Amino acid sequence: MANHDTAPVLDIQNLSVKFRMYDKGLRQSELQVISDINLNIKAGEIVAVAGSSGSGKSLLAHAVLGILPKNAMVSGSMKYCGTELTPAVQADLRGRDIALVPQSVSYLDPLKKVGPQVQGLYGTKEQQSQVFNRFELAEETAEKYPFQLSGGMARRILVSTAVISNAKLIIADEPTPGLNPEIAETTMKIFRDLADEGKAVMLITHDIDLAFLFADRIAVFYAGTTVEIAPVADFIRGGDALRHPYSRALWNALPQNGFKPIAGGQPYAGNLQGGCPYAARCSHCSTECTTAKTIKMQTVRGGEVRCCHAT
Amino acid sequence: MLLEAKNISYRYQNGPWILKDVTLSVGEGERVGLVGPSGYGKSTLSKILAGYIKPAAGEVLLDGKELPAEGYSPIQLIYQHPEKAINPLWRMKDILHEGWVPDQCTLNAMGIEQGWLERWPAELSGGEMQRFCIARVLGPQTRFLIADEMSTMLDVITQAQIWELMIRIVEERCMGLIVVTHNEALAQKVCTRIISLPELNKL
Ligand SMILES: Nc1ncnc2c1ncn2[C@@H]1O[C@H](COP(=O)(O)OP(=O)(O)OP(=O)(O)O)[C@@H](O)[C@H]1O
Numbered sequence: 339m340a341n342h343d344t345a346p347v348l349d350i351q352n353l354s355v356k357f358r359m360y361d362k363g364l365r366q367s368e369l370q371v372i373s374d375i376n377l378n379i380k381a382g383e384i385v386a387v388a389g390s391s392g393s394g395k396s397l398l399a400h401a402v403l404g405i406l407p408k409n410a411m412v413s414g415s416m417k418y419c420g421t422e423l424t425p426a427v428q429a430d431l432r433g434r435d436i437a438l439v440p441q442s443v444s445y446l447d448p449l450k451k452v453g454p455q456v457q458g459l460y461g462t463k464e465q466q467s468q469v470f471n472r473f474e475l476a477e478e479t480a481e482k483y484p485f486q487l488s489g490g491m492a493r494r495i496l497v498s499t500a501v502i503s504n505a506k507l508i509i510a511d512e513p514t515p516g517l518n519p520e521i522a523e524t525t526m527k528i529f530r531d532l533a534d535e536g537k538a539v540m541l542i543t544h545d546i547d548l549a550f551l552f553a554d555r556i557a558v559f560y561a562g563t564t565v566e567i568a569p570v571a572d573f574i575r576g577g578d579a580l581r582h583p584y585s586r587a588l589w590n591a592l593p594q595n596g597f598k599p600i601a602g603g604q605p606y607a608g609n610l611q612g613g614c615p616y617a618a619r620c621s622h623c624s625t626e627c628t629t630a631k632t633i634k635m636q637t638v639r640g641g642e643v644r645c646c647h648a649t
Numbered sequence: 650m651l652l653e654a655k656n657i658s659y660r661y662q663n664g665p666w667i668l669k670d671v672t673l674s675v676g677e678g679e680r681v682g683l684v685g686p687s688g689y690g691k692s693t694l695s696k697i698l699a700g701y702i703k704p705a706a707g708e709v710l711l712d713g714k715e716l717p718a719e720g721y722s723p724i725q726l727i728y729q730h731p732e733k734a735i736n737p738l739w740r741m742k743d744i745l746h747e748g749w750v751p752d753q754c755t756l757n758a759m760g761i762e763q764g765w766l767e768r769w770p771a772e773l774s775g776g777e778m779q780r781f782c783i784a785r786v787l788g789p790q791t792r793f794l795i796a797d798e799m800s801t802m803l804d805v806i807t808q809a810q811i812w813e814l815m816i817r818i819v820e821e822r823c824m825g826l827i828v829v830t831h832n833e834a835l836a837q838k839v840c841t842r843i844i845s846l847p848e849l850n851k852l
């Protein structure tokens with residue numbers, strides 16, 4: 339599977355993203371939405387990105403593709419197969435070598451039939467028919483406009499576009515909501531096949547139980563950063579196999595594992611003031627957790643975790 | 650109160666029939682799961698029940714009467730895609746206040762931050778936008794809520810929180826709830842009854 343001799347397909351180091359915001363009265367302020375992310379994806383690998391909604395998953399995807407809004411400021415390093423992703427390189431690779439399956443179905447061109455949209459610049463009609471077949475989309479679907487599709491159909495169209503692109507790095511931002519379990523599984527199998535063919539896949543998803551079945555590693559996001567990156571086997575076992583209290587809380591909240599929410603919410607990006615962002619909701623919180631300026635990712639039991647008290 | 654769909658049939662323009670003679674009823678205090686494959690017609694039926702589109706045949710009745718044509722509808726729909734349910738040119742606070750002005754308590758329970766109210770929709774994540782779409786339909790006049798894949802955009806902890814809150818609200822106010830979902834485990838936890846649309850549909 340993963341080829342360790344060559345550079346990872348995607349290698350992100352110390353990535354941070356801030357937005358320049360204008361308050362009422364045009365006072366300028368900065369909002370840090372991603373801080374200190376280190377993450378790599380090798381050829382043959384699916385890395386699932388899960389975690390709190392609003393934690394920066396889509397922004398990470400947009401940063402890699404170079405499609406953040408103009409008021410965003412990016413620092414750190416992102417490399418594709420060893421090459422630094424500068425705006426010029428991103429523009430060149432986008433859609434051809436790096437493909438995005440966007441989270442929002444409104445990315446489809448409303449004025450264009452979906453068949454030609456899926457074929458894109460590099461695909462053929464045959465390829466499009468093949469993917470539609472795999473996704474159980476009727477042949478006539480190609481002749482429809484996006485507004486004529488159900489939510490789940492639109493989602494499958496978005497995924498088809500990336501499958502056809504032949505890209506080496508596929509970033510799928512929530513590809514499965516709105517799909518019945520069978521089709522959601524088919525979709526995941528297609529990503530698995532693409533990875534097994536040597537592509538690298540970043541799979542952003544809230545359907546973590548599906549990720550358990552198909553991903554190699556899972557990166558858990560909270561408040562703009564990774565709190566744990568670990569092999570999928572640890573997430574399947576849950577409980578003590580996991581390293582971060584938030585990862586365990588996610589596991590316990592699955593409907594099949596108790597459906598138990600923890601109280602409170604993710605802190606607002608504008609209110610983050612150093613220390614552990616999870617402290618307010620954590621039962622293991624100590625003074626060290628709140629006074630530390632930053633908490634770094636450290637390796638524990640073969641996985642990485644951002645927690646003072648991880649064992 | 651009773652929400653009834655009687656012999657509903659529907660097709661888009663001259664397309665194939667999607668719904669044929671669909672009849673169902675939901676009473677107050679009921680939480681009904683509506684399941685079926687992707688593209689089958691669940692969202693279409695949801696929109697018909699909420700009065701967004703008119704059926705080709707059949708009728709939707711609330712306590713035996715037709716739905717009021719204007720004003721705040723007692724049947725509210727939470728849409729599958731929040732980005733399609735809101736006006737991108739409005740600030741979040743105007744979107745939120747369109748139907749009613751939710752109290753601070755509701756906003757806290759939904760995890761809506763004060764700082765988000767001044768923003769444009771494009772400046773929020775999908776999950777954050779969906780919380781606004783949920784809060785804005787919880788007005789005191791709402792009698793029936795239709796949640797079309799409402800929580801797929803949220804992380805599982807927020808899902809569990811929001812469902813806990815929804816169940817509390819519908820129980821307190823004795824509302825009816827229709828839940829469209831593909832998540833069987835979720836339907837089992839949330840619903841008092843589950844109906845399969847393909848079994849109702851006389852196609
Ligand atoms: N253009 C923007 N200006 C200011 N803040 C933004 C902007 N876009 C996103 N944000 C904020 O950045 C944070 C991360 O957003 P992002 O869309 O990456 O979340 P996400 O992890 O993908 O969430 P979800 O699971 O809900 O899709 C959120 O708090 C959001 O409000």
Ligand SMILES: Nc1ncnc2c1ncn2[C@@H]1O[C@H](COP(=O)(O)OP(=O)(O)O)[C@@H](O)[C@H]1O
Pocket residue numbers: 485486487488489490491661662664667685686687688689690691692693694
């Ligand atoms: N505006 C539209 N025009 C034409 N066909 C549509 C439109 N909206 C939905 N459809 C079709 O109606 C069927 C049911 O869609 P929908 O109710 O959204 O399904 P779901 O059960 O996934 O919610 C699908 O085949 C879809 O292509």
Ligand code: SF4
Pocket residue numbers: 582583584614615616617618620621622623624627633644645646647648
């Ligand atoms: S650093 Fe402290 S507060 Fe944060 S998760 Fe670990 S134990 Fe909890």
Ligand SMILES: [Mg+2]
Pocket residue numbers: 395396397441511774775776
């Ligand atoms: Mg997102």
Ligand SMILES: [Mg+2]
Pocket residue numbers: 488489490516688691692693729797
């Ligand atoms: Mg639907």
